[in-house]
Amino acid sequence: MQKVPVSLWTLLAGMIISPISIWIGQNHNLLPVQASEQAPLVDGLFNIMFTIAIALFLVVEGTILVFLFIYRRRPGDNSDGTPVEGNLALEIFWTAVPSVIVIGLGIYSVDIYNQMGGLEPGSHPHGHVAHVSGTAMAASMSDGSQSLAAPNIGIGGSPQTQNKPADLVVDVKGIQFAWLFNYPETGISAGELHVPVGADVQLNLSADDVIHSFWVPQFRLKQDALPGIATELRFVATKPGTYPVVCAELCGGYHGAMRTQVIVHSQEDFDSWLTENQIAQKQGQPQVVAVNPANLSTPEFLAPYVKDMGVSQANLDSLVVGTKHLVD
Numbered sequence: 001m002q003k004v005p006v007s008l009w010t011l012l013a014g015m016i017i018s019p020i021s022i023w024i025g026q027n028h029n030l031l032p033v034q035a036s037e038q039a040p041l042v043d044g045l046f047n048i049m050f051t052i053a054i055a056l057f058l059v060v061e062g063t064i065l066v067f068l069f070i071y072r073r074r075p076g077d078n079s080d081g082t083p084v085e086g087n088l089a090l091e092i093f094w095t096a097v098p099s100v101i102v103i104g105l106g107i108y109s110v111d112i113y114n115q116m117g118g119l120e121p122g123s124h125p126h127g128h129v130a131h132v133s134g135t136a137m138a139a140s141m142s143d144g145s146q147s148l149a150a151p152n153i154g155i156g157g158s159p160q161t162q163n164k165p166a167d168l169v170v171d172v173k174g175i176q177f178a179w180l181f182n183y184p185e186t187g188i189s190a191g192e193l194h195v196p197v198g199a200d201v202q203l204n205l206s207a208d209d210v211i212h213s214f215w216v217p218q219f220r221l222k223q224d225a226l227p228g229i230a231t232e233l234r235f236v237a238t239k240p241g242t243y244p245v246v247c248a249e250l251c252g253g254y255h256g257a258m259r260t261q262v263i264v265h266s267q268e269d270f271d272s273w274l275t276e277n278q279i280a281q282k283q284g285q286p287q288v289v290a291v292n293p294a295n296l297s298t299p300e301f302l303a304p305y306v307k308d309m310g311v312s313q314a315n316l317d318s319l320v321v322g323t324k325h326l327v328d
Contacts, residue, residue: 013059013062017055017058017059017062018055020054020058021051021052021054021055021058022051024050024051024054025047025048025050025051025052025054026047026051028047028050030050031043031046031220032217032218033218033239034218034220034238034239035216035218035219035237035238035239035241035243035264036216036218036219036220036221036235036236036237036238037158037235037236037238038116038155038219038220038221038235038236039218039219039220039238041112041115041116041220042112042116042220043220044112045105045108045109045112048105048108049105052101052105114159115158115159116155116158117155117156117157117158117159117161117162117234118154118155118156120156120157120162121152121153121154121155121156121157121231121232121234153226153229153230153231153232154205154223154231154232154233154234155221155223155232155233155234155235156232156234157200157234158234161200161234164200166200166201166202166234167196167199167200167201168183168195168196168199168200168201168202169183169184169185169201169202169204170182170183170193170195170201170202170203170204171183171184171203171204171206172193172203172204172205172206172214172225173205173206173207173208173225174205174206174207174208174212174214174225174247174251174258175207175208175209175212176209176210176251176252176254176258177247177251177252177254177255177257177258178191178258178260179191179192179193179212179214179245179247179258179260181193181194183274186274186277186278187278187281188274188277188278188281189281190277191260192245192260192261192262192263193245193260193261193262193263194262194263194265194270194273195237195262195263195264195265195270196237196264196265196266196267196269196270196271197237197238197239197240197264197265197266197267198236198237198238198267199236199237199267200234200236201234201235201236201237202232202233202234203223203232203233203234203235204230204231204232205223205224205225205226205230205231205232205233206225206226206227206229206230206231207225207226207227208227209227209251210227210251210252211224211225211226211227211249211251212224212225212247212249212251212258213225213247213248213249214233214245214247214248215245215246215247215248216243216244216245216246216262217243217244217246218239218241218243219235219237219243219262221233221235222248224249237262237264239264240264240265240266241263241264242261242262242263242264243261243262243264244259244260244261244262245259245260245261245262246258246259247259
């Protein structure tokens, strides 16, 4: 019986493994819904990497299984194994292929990073970051502003929007353990992020205490908020809905509770939200964002910070406390 050449076995294996890995790589359903213009770019890179990973897994594990069968020890065979000293062609192959894959993925990822605006942040006007008095755990959002220099770190405008101002600028401050959002053009402050669908949004990020990381999985975007250093995150939301905002940097004992949400409105709903909040703010309704990790009552938790927040003890019960974002 004529022995089948290794090259034919390799070709056959490639014909089987390639469609399997491509199908799995494009139909894995491992990622959440896409809700920003940047998400398809990231998903495209992920799908290619996952396809390659599946192919390599099948090749390596398949080879192990085949060799376990072919080179198994037969009953009564006590001889030594065949001495193999090396195969130059095989060593070149398994060195060259990973090198080409890594270099190719590196070039592709840099191109995606550039398309998302990661290579040229900070080339457009920067807003003002709200100054928060008091402690890192409870803060008033309506006591003035503090200007930071234009950020040169983060995800800025894409090549198409590089030198254009954003449609909406929001100043975001991370504190232990909450996110504070300030809209400098309207003076609105909130404990959750509201944006209109299709708008080019620029987030100016900062932190009061330690490093935090602003992450929206559905947007495929994440950016650190650094104490004393301005960073930027620019995106376009494409799907109305409510999506979680997670701190992805270990920032303290209650890091896991540092959550809020981004609400993507239609333009009409966003305009209504702006109007309602501007009216509420003109009526003098205070807005406080806090996290209550100890499950204390609102007066008990906020009592030590009343003086710093500039409110009276009598008005303490009327403060808006953002504990609804805690994870159950």
